[in-house]
Amino acid sequence: MLKNRPFAPEFERGQTSLRILATTDLHMWMLGYDYYRDQPDTGHSLAQLAPLIDERRNEVPNACLFDNGDLLQGTPMADILVEDWRMDETRANPVMQTLTQMGYDAATLGNHDFNFGLPYLDAAVQTAGFPYVCANALRHRAEHPDADQPYLPPYTLLTRSLRMADGSDQDIRIGVIGFVPPQITAWDRQHLSGRIQTRSIIDSARFHVPRLKNAGADIIVALCHSGLGRSLDDRGQENAGLALATVPNIDAFVLGHVHRTFPDSSYDGYPGVDPSKGTICGKPAVMPGFWGSHLGIIDLTLEHAGDRWSITQNQSRVEPVTAAGQTTPTTAQPLAARVQKSMQAAHDRTLDLIRSPVGRLSGRLHSYFGEIGPTLVECLISAAKQAKCRELITQRSIPDLPILCMTSPFKSGGLSGPTFYTDIPAGPLALHHVAEMYIYPNTLMVIRQTGAQVLDLLERSAALFTQIKAGDQDVPLVSSLRPHYEIDWMHGLSYTLNLEAQAGANRVKDVIHQSEPIDPEADYIVATNNYRVAVAQVPIAPEDILYEAPMMMRDVLCDYLKSHQDYAPIRQTSVRFQPFSEHTTCRLSIGPAARDLIDQDPAMSVIGETPSGFLDVRYNLPAVENAAANRRVGT
Template sequence: MTLTRAIRVQSVSAGLDQVHLRLLATTDLHAHLLPFDYYTANRDPGIGLARLAELILSAQAEVPNTLLFDNGDTLQGTPLADTIVSEILPKGAPNPMISVMNALGYDAATLGNHDFDFGLDYLQSSLATARFPVVVSNADHVDGTPFLPKRLILSRTMLDGAGRAHDIRIGVTGALPPQVTAWSNPGLADTLTFTDILSAVSAEARALRADGADIVVVLAHSGVGVADAPPEAENVALQLAVEAGVDVVVAGHTHDLAAACVAENGVPIVQPAAYGTHLGLVDLVLTPEIDRVTGTTTWQLETAQVATPAVTVAPPETKTQLRRLLSPFPALRKEVAVAHRTTRNHVETPLGHTAVPLNTYFSTLAPCAVTQVVADAKRAAVAPLIAARPDLAGLPLLSAAAPFRAGGRGGVTHYTDIATGALKFRHAAHLYVYPNALCVLRMSGAALRDWLERSASIYNRITPGIDHPQPLINHAFAPYKFDRITGLRYRIDVSQPPRTDAEGLQSDPTASRIRDLCFASGQPLRDTDEALIVTNSYRAAGGGYILPKSGLDTVLTRNESVRDVIAQYISAASGPLDPAVEPSFEFAPLGGTEILFETGSGAHGHPERLAALGLQPAQPSLAANGFAAFRRTL
């Protein structure tokens, strides 16, 4: 099955007896409410539901028959969300994300995996104030009863091309990755069970048809994936479009941008990226069919066009426009202002200082201070606990860390860049953006090698001897899946094929890029050796498809978040941070072959690092994808 690009034209042509129905969708807002970056304490006019609201209202004004949906991962992801859950705001205060969604008149929503990160009590209290229904087809209580409604029908009166009113029934169901119990808040698996997305959605689609739905929309908190995804797969939007018997698929989860139709059946798939940067827009033309026996009218989908318009990055004076947008809701305006002000005050809490810049422009090219600080903080937090365990104390203690903001799907501005000087809580949050808990695994040498092979799949294959620079980084590979492991030393041979694709599907199980793998002492790491490695709860549960299926055991879990551990580590330091960056990995030489390293333009502000890594500006200095381009010889 294939996808075809389907861009919305200026207007959809609907006949006098046809109905033009517009569906709008948001996804992966991740608590980005206002156009503000709490990590850098700067305005960011290209993000946030409040900015996206202007696009929503404009799109609604164009078409009278419009529905608005949200696709999950709405309640977690910024310091605003952390401030709400920590009860720094008054206890019982409504969740401002839900309040703004109420004001915008959302028609329905589903949940994403990160909506469970703060526990069921927080999730349910947040949803209690929602004035729109939330559906999830593949979530049940352990006793088998549904966690939330699995489906619903929205009965709406809509106008046809001649202005005549008709009752149309829009069926809606939703789903999220079944892996959520492993990834999310500890104890969730004792309360809820999650089943395969395709089978759950297919069953609800059939039920919606039987209940009289004219069209069926699935809010799938799931990436596009492939048409033949295996059972219980994480990303199955394309498979849903092909097999589930639905008319529209709203995708999400992977933060990608997609606006396309399945070539074989025309089912539209829309995925509007993340953080409120884009709006999903699906224009449908419905044609009536009258049953000659009963005289009843049903509506059939005739054509579909999809698009993902972006928020316009406007000048600073749009602040007054946002105030005007909220002006009809004075209580809401006050609620949002209080939440924003409280969050800003919280993230400015002083922690310590750093003697070195902390940036991720080069984190996928060489070991860096950012991942070293994270790895050191995690190791320091568990070391006393390991020492108190006679069964563990004699094993080597390693630590894994990944750069959360280092380009990739996040784009050319998605980097950490903290200058030397004072460190505040927002900086710790920038180093570690998710509320994962600490975990310690006991692993075999073979399992550790497999882990590194998956991380090394971030690199494109480089052919030695080519006389022009070859792009090194596969930007479809999310950098948060690129773990470096401190306490080990290894080389990466990028002349060999990667073992997996960007999403983690095994493309070549025999591929081997990791060379000369040994402990920091120089002792070779054998497949039969054992070591302890500090990681996070998401990774320990298989998140990112990093860990192998065997050769590991979880031996310790701390419910304290990694972010808090980092904040405590900075606060407890006797002086400014000055991490000794371990030379964990380097590239195997390729006989003078040139590679093209693409990163954020802020890299130019670190000339000493560019020189140390042997990077020279490429020509042209900007790659076609917008990243700054540098040459290096391997």
């Protein structure tokens, strides 16, 4: 909803400005409340961002507001809204109603918006009072894009009246086109197989952008739920922002998906990228964080001559949620109050749900140190998967094979910040604790793999670690730009990681199953989740998928904890780093709440605090001369 305001005096006759405001990856952080910890959290959310949105919208004569996807999935409130809809499919989606009230002009979809299936997504989008667009998700993919049947309109054309420098109003047609990672058909196969197909982001842009331009778009804004990436080539990549910038006639970009910010100095050195000005191949772009942490702002200076508009200047930036009220006294609290009011009923039902009792813990359960070994949370997840597999072997004629369980450190700091950990004290367990242990709506999958395939999985995960040579000091163990959830640990095996070897060069050593070396020819059951199967680089034959059903991993955990009413957190894995020939250390970034655990571990010491609020921790890697130092990975 573009609003006209009094104009700044520095513009000349025939000129005006247009401010593009954008959110992305809100993941149902609608209100300032952390449902995982059952406590208020004012560090992010759409309600906390609302004052900043209104401030930045009110200080310019012309502004548009867009959302870039991954809106409908994330917090336990998302689960509540899905259940509400299943009980009454005529119920309007309060999230879409909220964004409509806030004056969003258009939006696109993110990959996680497909997590609950198409019927729910269809109903939610139909509730929105603004257009949803997506150019590369298709109900049917034809041989040529001309004959494709799109899932949503590929683009929309917004006609808006801009306030010019001389006080007059002039119409402009803003084309908005949307894109989603084409990998959605693999990631949500159980929902989308036979229903949705995709084209690559770049192929879709090359086809639709000229048509949007010919339809009369004066400027074109791309809402691309995709990261920046480093490649200008298009091979259907997940993060295609850089390649998209090479498509003619796109004037501005909103990116997302990877939960990072742009402009940001971390993108220095990327081809064609100017992190200070916020441009990609000379075109302005923003990537506004996640969970309502930042607002993306692109300011365009426009000139109108005859029947043509041209962009003469541009500037991009992202502002953190805490920036509201720093420049002018905020007048936007009513907007935040409207967000609170529209989501209050869902909030109250969510609180009732997350406080449901599940069981008890007899000791502290945490997910710290997820980059150096399976955390206590992962060990619990593995135990629950193993129990469910035994049940399935009995009930569903699944082959009685050795059971291995694959887990990843979901809440383990990293790009999501120094408080992004699970840390549950001994005592009663409620449903919100289970949601905190397993934050994604993944479903259980049980597959058959040969020992050789298991070794390949381990090797690909080991490639994420930095190569460290004997004698190195304080080398980061894992790149700060790599999400920790990409690490896979395999429970049910003991094995050694050789960090001195190059990635992909037999880093995984001495893989033992029940006192014997793993047999490359033998078959094993691997309990994992639908996402991990979807992103597997080696296709899995249909006959090797032993169990695939919409059983949420959270339900697997709940069943296990209800049958283990006084669960004792215990480490059940045996993964080691191969000892180094001389004293060698690496560097870890750990949440400050783990300081007591760090102090108790003689292999760790705190160096200081990072600018982002982590503890900068030195970790002494095992040395050959100290046989006892060949300790299990983890703490």
